[in-house]
Amino acid sequence: MTVPGSGSILPILHLPSRSWRGGSGLARQVLAVLLSLSLALLIALVGSRPASAQDSVVLVRPTAMTYTDSASPDRSFSTATKMIASKTQYRTYLAYDMSALTDPSKVISTTLQLAIGASAATKPALRIQQTSAAWSATTLTDRNRPTTIASVLNPGDTSVPAGQSTISVPLTLSPAQLSAKLAFVISYPEAYTAVDILKSAPPTLRVVVRLPDAPAPPTNALPYSVAAINTSGPKVFAHYFPPYPISLDNQDPSTDYYTRHYLNPDGENGKFLAVGGLLRDRPAGRKPLSGDYKLTDATTEVRQAASSGIDGFTINIMNWSGANWDRTLLLAKAASQSGTGFKSIPNIDLSADSARTASIATIAAQLNTFYAQSSAYRLPDGRYVLSSFKAEGQPASWWQSIATTMEQTYGKKIALITVFLDLTDARIASYSPVSYAMSIWGLRTAESVRVSPDKAGKVHNAGMKWMAPIAIQDVRHHYMRYAESGNTETLRASWTRALSDKSDMVQLITWNDYSESTQFAPSQGHSTAFLDLNGYYIAQFKKAQTPTITGDQVIITHRIQGYAKQPSEQTGVMDWTLSGTATPPRDTVEAVTLLKAPATVTLRAGGKITTYTAPAGVYARVAELSRGEISATVARGTTPVTSVTSPNLVSSYPTRWDLQYYAATSRGV
Numbered sequence: 001m002t003v004p005g006s007g008s009i010l011p012i013l014h015l016p017s018r019s020w021r022g023g024s025g026l027a028r029q030v031l032a033v034l035l036s037l038s039l040a041l042l043i044a045l046v047g048s049r050p051a052s053a054q055d056s057v058v059l060v061r062p063t064a065m066t067y068t069d070s071a072s073p074d075r076s077f078s079t080a081t082k083m084i085a086s087k088t089q090y091r092t093y094l095a096y097d098m099s100a101l102t103d104p105s106k107v108i109s110t111t112l113q114l115a116i117g118a119s120a121a122t123k124p125a126l127r128i129q130q131t132s133a134a135w136s137a138t139t140l141t142d143r144n145r146p147t148t149i150a151s152v153l154n155p156g157d158t159s160v161p162a163g164q165s166t167i168s169v170p171l172t173l174s175p176a177q178l179s180a181k182l183a184f185v186i187s188y189p190e191a192y193t194a195v196d197i198l199k200s201a202p203p204t205l206r207v208v209v210r211l212p213d214a215p216a217p218p219t220n221a222l223p224y225s226v227a228a229i230n231t232s233g234p235k236v237f238a239h240y241f242p243p244y245p246i247s248l249d250n251q252d253p254s255t256d257y258y259t260r261h262y263l264n265p266d267g268e269n270g271k272f273l274a275v276g277g278l279l280r281d282r283p284a285g286r287k288p289l290s291g292d293y294k295l296t297d298a299t300t301e302v303r304q305a306a307s308s309g310i311d312g313f314t315i316n317i318m319n320w321s322g323a324n325w326d327r328t329l330l331l332a333k334a335a336s337q338s339g340t341g342f343k344s345i346p347n348i349d350l351s352a353d354s355a356r357t358a359s360i361a362t363i364a365a366q367l368n369t370f371y372a373q374s375s376a377y378r379l380p381d382g383r384y385v386l387s388s389f390k391a392e393g394q395p396a397s398w399w400q401s402i403a404t405t406m407e408q409t410y411g412k413k414i415a416l417i418t419v420f421l422d423l424t425d426a427r428i429a430s431y432s433p434v435s436y437a438m439s440i441w442g443l444r445t446a447e448s449v450r451v452s453p454d455k456a457g458k459v460h461n462a463g464m465k466w467m468a469p470i471a472i473q474d475v476r477h478h479y480m481r482y483a484e485s486g487n488t489e490t491l492r493a494s495w496t497r498a499l500s501d502k503s504d505m506v507q508l509i510t511w512n513d514y515s516e517s518t519q520f521a522p523s524q525g526h527s528t529a530f531l532d533l534n535g536y537y538i539a540q541f542k543k544a545q546t547p548t549i550t551g552d553q554v555i556i557t558h559r560i561q562g563y564a565k566q567p568s569e570q571t572g573v574m575d576w577t578l579s580g581t582a583t584p585p586r587d588t589v590e591a592v593t594l595l596k597a598p599a600t601v602t603l604r605a606g607g608k609i610t611t612y613t614a615p616a617g618v619y620a621r622v623a624e625l626s627r628g629e630i631s632a633t634v635a636r637g638t639t640p641v642t643s644v645t646s647p648n649l650v651s652s653y654p655t656r657w658d659l660q661y662y663a664a665t666s667r668g669v
C-alpha cells in the first residue's frame with residue numbers, strides 16, 4: 001500500500017526516467033506558477049455521456065505536443081511540463097491522429113479542451129490555426145516551424161480566464177480536415193501576455209458523432225435484486241484505505257488535491273515524476289460542500305457500499321493518531337448514523353511501523369474508542385470483531401496480549417480475523433488459538449486464483465471461519481508493477497473460488513486503494529461498473545442461489561493503451577509479474593452482459609466489430625483492443641435494448657504508463 005501522510009507521500013522507489021520537467025528560463029512572460037490538472041479528470045470532464053441517445057463522443061488525445069520560443073530559435077521544448085502561447089515569442093503546437101473517426105461526415109461538433117495553468121490575459125483573443133502535420137515534437141524549433149494555414153478555427157471571442165482554468169474551445173473543421181493527421185498552432189495576440197497550457201492534462205479533442213441508429217437509452221435500475229445488509233448469514237466486507245477519501249480538501253475536482261498532486265506527474269514537488277504521477281484514478285468528483293464535508297463524504301461512501309450489498313468496512317489502521325486515524329473514527333461514526341445497519345471493523349495494518357510498534361496499552365485504548373460506535377461489528381455472542389493486514393507481522397502472542405488487555409481493562413472480548421500475506425500450515429497452527437477467522441490478502445490473476453491451494457479447507461478443519469479475498473485488479477504505477485487481471489476475469493474467478501470454498505465471509509480488496517488500482521468504489525475511471533457486476537455475485541453469495549435477472553445490462557472494460565506501447569514521456573517498463581504471478585499481459589476489450597433473455601451483442605473496438613449472441617444470465621466475451629472508441633450495443637431483433645460507450649479512447653500514443661482497466665456500464669447513474 002502507498003501511504004500518504006500529513007499531506008505528503010512516503011518515499012517510494014523512483015525508476016530512471018526521462019524528466020517531465022523542462023522549459024527553464026521562461027519566467028519573463030509567465031506570471032504565475034502552474035497548478036496541474038490531471039489527465040484523468042480532464043477525461044471525465046470531456047467524456048460525459050452524450051446529451052442525445054443518437055450521439056457518440058470520441059476523445060482524441062494529442063500524438064505530439066510542444067512549443068517554440070523565438071528567443072531560443074534552435075531549442076526543442078518537447079520535454080517541458082507545459083506549453084506557452086503568446087503574440088510573437090511563444091507558439092504552442094499540437095498534433096492529432098484522427099483515424100479513429102470511421103466516418104468524419106457524421107461529426108456534429110469538435111471542441112478542444114485546454115487546461116490553463118496560468119494566464120494574465122485580459123482580452124478574448126486566443127487564436128487556433130491549422131498547420132501542416134509534417135513535424136515532430138522532438139525536432140520542432142522556432143527556426144523550422146511548420147506552415148500555418150491562415151484561417152482561424154475558433155471563435156474570435158474565445159477568452160482565457162486569468163489564473164488556472166479548464167476551457168472548451170469550439171472549432172470549425174471540415175470532414176476533410178478530420179479524416180487525416182491534424183495539427184494546430186495556438187497563439188495569443190495580446191501584447192506582453194503569455195498563456196500556459198498544461199501537458200499533464202493534454203489538450204483533448206472532444207468529437208461528437210451522430211450514430212446511424214439510436215442506441216437504447218440507459219436504465220437506472222440494476223437487472224437483479226441487490227442483497228440486503230445481513231443481520232445473520234454470510235457477510236461481505238470491503239477493505240477501506242483512509243488516505244483516499246472522496247475529497248481531501250473540499251475543493252472543486254478540477255483543482256482539488258487529487259488533481260493538483262496525486263494525478264499530476266509534477267505533483268507533491270515532483271516526488272513521482274519518474275513514474276508519471278502517483279495515481280491514475282480517483283474517487284468520483286463532486287462539487288464543494290457546506291458544513292462538515294468530511295462526515296458527509298464518509299456517509300456517502302457508507303451508503304454507496306451498502307447500496308451494492310456490502311455489509312461493512314474493514315478499516316485499515318496505519319497509525320493511532322493523525323488524519324488517517326481521524327478518518328477511521330469518522331467512518332465508523334458515519335456508519336453509525338447512516339441508518340443502513342452498515343458495520344465497521346478496525347483493521348490493524350502491521351506493514352505500517354506506527355501501528356505495529358505502538359504499545360499494547362495505546363492500541364487497546366484506541367480500539368476501545370472505536371468500539372464505542374454503534375456500528376462496531378459484534379458477533380451474536382457479544383465479541384467485538386478485530387481484523388488485520390499482514391497478521392504475521394507480529395507473533396500470535398502479541399495478538400493475544402491485545403485481546404487480554406481489551407478484556408481485562410475495558411471488559412470487551414475480541415474475535416480476531418487474521419489476514420495473512422502468506423498463510424502457511426505452520427501459521428494456521430500457530431495463530432489458530434487466537435483467531436476467530438483467517439484469510440489471505442489474495443491473488444490477482446484468474447489462473448493463480450483457480451489453482452491456489454485449498455487454504456479454506458485447512459482453516460475450516462482447524463475450527464475457524466474462512467474469509468475469502470475478492471479482487472478486480474492490481475496495478476501499481478508507482479512501483480512499475482502489475483498483475484494481469486484479464487479484464488474482469490480475476491473478479492469472476494475470485495467469486496467462483498469463494499463459492500466453491502464454502503467461504504463464511506468475503507473481503508473486497510479494496511474499496512478505495514487508488515495507489516494499487518484495486519478500488520471498487522465509484523471512481524472517475526470506472527464509475528459504478530465494478531460495483532454493478534460485483535453486486536450480482538454478492539447477491540449470489542448471500543442468498544446461496546443464482547440471482548434472477550429481470551433486465552438487461554452490459555459492462556465493458558478495457559485499457560486505454562496497449563500493454564507494450566512505450567509512452568512518449570516516461571521510460572522504464574511495467575513489470576507484469578507482481579507477487580510472482582505468471583499470467584502474460586493481453587490487449588483485450590471485454591463485454592460482460594447480464595441479460596434476462598438471449599440477445600445479439602455488437603462489440604466495437606476502434607474500427608473492429610465483433611457480433612455474437614449472448615445467452616441469458618451473465619456472459620463475458622473478449623475482442624482485440626484497438627485504437628479508438630469502445631462501445632457495445634445489445635439488441636433483440638432490430639431493437640436495441642441497452643448500450644454503452646466508454647468515455648475513454650484507446651490511444652496509440654500514450655504519454656505515460658496507465659495499465660489499469662477502465663470500465664463503463666450501460667446503467668445510467
